[in-house]
Amino acid sequence: SSTLPSGVDTQAKLQALADTAIAGIGNALNRISTAAEQNTASNGAGALPALSAGDYAKAGVTGVDASILAAINSALDSAPVSGLLADSTAKVQAIVDAYKAILAEANGSAPDATPGSNPALAQYQTIGAALGTAASSTAGLHLLDDVIGNKVAADVDTIAEINNLAAVVNKVMLTAADTPPAVALSISDLAALGLDMTGVTNANMTGLRASIAATVNSGDAVDTVAKLQALITALDKVAPTLAGASPVDEAA
Numbered sequence: 426s427s428t429l430p431s432g433v434d435t436q437a438k439l440q441a442l443a444d445t446a447i448a449g450i451g452n453a454l455n456r457i458s459t460a461a462e463q464n465t466a467s468n469g470a471g472a473l474p475a476l477s478a479g480d481y482a483k484a485g486v487t488g489v490d491a492s493i494l495a496a497i498n499s500a501l502d503s504a505p506v507s508g509l510l511a512d513s514t515a516k517v518q519a520i521v522d523a524y525k526a527i528l529a530e531a532n533g534s535a536p537d538a539t540p541g542s543n544p545a546l547a548q549y550q551t552i553g554a555a556l557g558t559a560a561s562s563t564a565g566l567h568l569l570d571d572v573i574g575n576k577v578a579a580d581v582d583t584i585a586e587i588n589n590l591a592a593v594v595n596k597v598m599l600t601a602a603d604t605p606p607a608v609a610l611s612i613s614d615l616a617a618l619g620l621d622m623t624g625v626t627n628a629n630m631t632g633l634r635a636s637i638a639a640t641v642n643s644g645d646a647v648d649t650v651a652k653l654q655a656l657i658t659a660l661d662k663v664a665p666t667l668a669g670a671s672p673v674d675e676a677a
Contacts, residue, residue, distance in 0.1 A: 450514065453483035457501070457517055462508030466501035476501070481521070485514040488521050496524050496582040503553025503584040523548035527587070530570065533577040543570040554587045557595045564644030565598045571649045575619045593617055597653070598644045600637045610634055620654055624662035633660050 460466040460476050469475040476498050481489040489497055500506055500520050511517050527544045530537075546566055549556055559565035572590055573581055581587050593614045596606045612630055616622045625633060636656045640646035647653050 450483065450485050453480055453485075454512060454514065454517070456480055457484055458508040458512040460498075461501040461506050461511035464502040464504075466498035467495065481517065484517060486517045486521055488518075488525060493521070493525065493528065493582075496528065497521055499583040499585070500524055500552040503555075505550070505555070506553040519551055523551040527552070527573065527581060528578045531573050531576045531578045531581045533575065537574060543567075544573070549587070549591075552587075553584055554591065555584075556591045558598060559591050559594050562598055562644060564601075564648040565594050567648040568597065568644070568650075569594045572618045575650055590618065597637065597647055600634055601640050601644045601647050602642045603638055605634075605638075610637070615653065615657075618653070619650055620657060622657065625657060625660065626662075629660055629662055633657060636660065 456473070457466075457476060457480060460473075463470060465473070466476045476494075478489050478491060478494050481497070497520065501511055506520065511520065523544075526539075526548055529539055530544050546556070546560060549569075550560070556566070556569070559569055569591055572594065573587075576590075581590070593610075596608075596610045596614060597618075599606045600610050612622050612625055612627075615625075615633075633656065636659070637647055637653075647656070
């Protein structure tokens with residue numbers, strides 16, 4: 426017969442090891458939950474440093490390494506992700522998995538690694554992204570997914586970057602719905618979505634906004650980068666300008 430190592434040769438010793446492991450997971454989860462509640466995951470606070478990949482591993486969370494750590498910490502530091510939403514291994518794992526799905530979508534010009542699926546509304550909400558009206562707009566969410574699909578991971582590895590893209594998407598959808606946003610859609614807005622704005626100036630940007638407003642109010646006609654680019658291509662880019670004026674961006 427075989428002999429068990431002395432450290433695990435009794436039920437009491439096994440139980441002690443289990444208790445230690447459980448306590449370690451609990452301590453790590455408490456640290457993660459506290460960081461989420463206090464928005465200190467990225468920068469730490471006081472004597473506590475920023476959360477590390479090791480902290481997540483100790484909490485039983487998988488898939489967090491140096492390449493994604495900053496993104497996950499950014500999610501924990503977002504206002505919607507409170508300590509209550511990061512107080513279990515399953516909840517934190519859901520945040521990690523959701524952000525990984527969004528980062529996987531952001532593969533630039535490479536073939537889509539997940540052609541049959543796009544990030545879902547619930548995944549954006551899980552990581553704490555503030556989608557605004559895009560959260561209730563099928564066309565808005567579709568455009569956001571398409572925009573992110575043309576970005577690379579470094580373009581969307583913070584919640585602020587995703588929120589900024591969502592804000593521009595909402596301006597596109599509001600313009601299409603004939604309810605112009607408080608600050609009009611601008612050249613720099615559309616450039617941020619990845620559109621080629623060559624030839625678009627202050628003088629003809631008004632025409633582009635009118636073209637978007639002339640589409641169906643649902644936003645279905647402007648729910649992809651390609652559809653928006655087609656409107657830009659069709660735009661009269663030889664509109665008159667004031668003598669000496671430069672094509673600087675404007676938003677009014």
